[in-house]
Amino acid sequence: MSHIFLSKKLASAKRSPSERKGIHTWHPYYAGYSEAFVTSAIEYLAINKSHILLDPWHGSGTTALVASRYKLRTIGCEINPVMNIFSTAKSGFLIGQGKLIEKLSQEIEDRVLDSLSEDRDDDCLLDFMSESLSRGIRTLYLALNSYSYPQTPLDTRLFKHLEKIPSFFNPFEAFFKSALFITARKLAGYKGGSNPTWVKTLENKAEYCIEDIVAEWLRVVDCMIDDLHSAVIPTLDNIIHLPISMDSRKLCIHSNSIDGIITSPPYLTRIDYAMSTRPELLIINNSSFLRSIREKTIGAPVIFDKTIKVNPIWGVNCLTVLKQVETHSSKAAQSYYLPNMLQYFRDVELSLRECIRVLKPKSQALIVVQSSYFKEHEINLGQIYTEICRNLNTQCEIVNREIVRGHMAHVNTKSSLYKNAKVYYEDVVCITK
Numbered sequence: 395m396s397h398i399f400l401s402k403k404l405a406s407a408k409r410s411p412s413e414r415k416g417i418h419t420w421h422p423y424y425a426g427y428s429e430a431f432v433t434s435a436i437e438y439l440a441i442n443k444s445h446i447l448l449d450p451w452h453g454s455g456t457t458a459l460v461a462s463r464y465k466l467r468t469i470g471c472e473i474n475p476v477m478n479i480f481s482t483a484k485s486g487f488l489i490g491q492g493k494l495i496e497k498l499s500q501e502i503e504d505r506v507l508d509s510l511s512e513d514r515d516d517d518c519l520l521d522f523m524s525e526s527l528s529r530g531i532r533t534l535y536l537a538l539n540s541y542s543y544p545q546t547p548l549d550t551r552l553f554k555h556l557e558k559i560p561s562f563f564n565p566f567e568a569f570f571k572s573a574l575f576i577t578a579r580k581l582a583g584y585k586g587g588s589n590p591t592w593v594k595t596l597e598n599k600a601e602y603c604i605e606d607i608v609a610e611w612l613r614v615v616d617c618m619i620d621d622l623h624s625a626v627i628p629t630l631d632n633i634i635h636l637p638i639s640m641d642s643r644k645l646c647i648h649s650n651s652i653d654g655i656i657t658s659p660p661y662l663t664r665i666d667y668a669m670s671t672r673p674e675l676l677i678i679n680n681s682s683f684l685r686s687i688r689e690k691t692i693g694a695p696v697i698f699d700k701t702i703k704v705n706p707i708w709g710v711n712c713l714t715v716l717k718q719v720e721t722h723s724s725k726a727a728q729s730y731y732l733p734n735m736l737q738y739f740r741d742v743e744l745s746l747r748e749c750i751r752v753l754k755p756k757s758q759a760l761i762v763v764q765s766s767y768f769k770e771h772e773i774n775l776g777q778i779y780t781e782i783c784r785n786l787n788t789q790c791e792i793v794n795r796e797i798v799r800g801h802m803a804h805v806n807t808k809s810s811l812y813k814n815a816k817v818y819y820e821d822v823v824c825i826t827k
């Protein structure tokens with residue numbers, strides 16, 4: 395175990411109760427870190443207005459939200475388009491645009507009421523909602539796709555760092571689509587279970603006419619306008635925060651171009667990020683699209699590649715854990731856990747290589763990770779990330795450590811067998827290129 399340099403400068407990554415209100419309720423994201431942590435991380439890295447900040451695992455967009463308060467430019471890469479839609483909808487550009495948003499939503503309402511989509515017996519949304527609701531949601535989604543939104547001015551300095559111009563969402567479109575996702579969950583009556591990644595379906599699916607669906611969507615739009623105003627984001631006259639659909643294992647960003655990274659990857663807790671947005675991914679597209687996003691999501695509890703071999707570059711700590719799994723007596727250790735972990739560490743290695751490649755020399759990355767357990771064996775993820783980065787020829791230390799309560803590993807009921815007396819850590823790993 396290497397020395398841990400405890401830093402006074404970094405705030406806790408755990409969200410406070412106030413971060414479960416307003417814009418945070420749009421898509422309650424159990425995996426998000428705190429705004430206070432991002433604020434302290436920005437200071438720690440001394441990011442200023444001439445810099446570009448990157449979050450390669452952008453999630454709900456906490457990094458960009460906080461950065462936009464200081465008018466700092468961010469690129470956020472995220473594999474799940476649902477998360478990109480929600481984070482684009484929080485753009486400071488939309489602050490002060492309440493009247494325009496209302497006008498556009500009324501125009502969209504008029505179009506929708508004239509054009510109901512056809513019924514589809516094979517619609518994958520029928521797993522989650524009634525025929526009339528899925529038909530109304532599809533109609534509204536199509537209208538949002540075909541509407542011509544006002545152009546939004548983008549800070550072109552953001553593009554300079556990208557190898558090609560990516561597709562990204564117009565903030566108005568993202569705002570209305572986020573409202574549609576919220577409406578769909580509300581009307582379908584989804585309930586959160588003990589495991590937030592599984593969306594529970596209801597036995598009795600309520601029927602709605604299109605007028606009711608649109609009226610609810612307009613109510614959600616109104617509430618979201620209020621939420622944006624209370625989110626303490628300054629009004630921005632151009633877009634300085636670019637959430638893009640990009641895989642952290644292959645960043646289309648120029649080498650040596652990024653001034654700092656603040657991020658948090660998926661942990662080794664079998665949290666199924668893609669499945670937690672299953673209804674939304676099915677609204678955007680269909681079951682094969684959902685599968686393709688799940689396949690690219692690091693840490694998904696499914697095995698897509700059984701050919702991966704242990705790589706010594708992952709370090710002693712990681713190799714010890716993998717040996718413990720390989721030789722464990724439990725039934726699924728070799729057939730499921732080992733290939734799943736090999737997949738995870740291969741993906742983490744590829745992503746860390748990319749983070750290091752795109753950072754400018756001497757620039758730093760702050761990465762929040764949590765430890766977990768395989769049965770009785772601790773998986774000290776902070777230490778493993780540190781060893782991988784050192785083996786990739788960078789300086790790397792754990793600069794902050796906290797003990798975590800209410801760990802996500804406990805949503806998996808089988809692991810509760812081992813849960814007593816376990817200590818979980820949330821570490822902040824600092825890489826210096």
Ligand SMILES: C[S@@+](CC[C@H](N)C(=O)[O-])C[C@H]1O[C@@H](n2cnc3c(N)ncnc32)[C@H](O)[C@@H]1O
Nearest residue numbers: 426427451453454456472473641642660691692
């Ligand atoms: C711990 S969450 C990040 C939460 C974020 N810090 C926030 O406050 O909302 C990790 C994110 O990584 C994303 N992710 C997983 N695999 C990815 C990949 N290959 N490329 C980019 N993003 C990925 C997941 O979809 C998830 O949103």
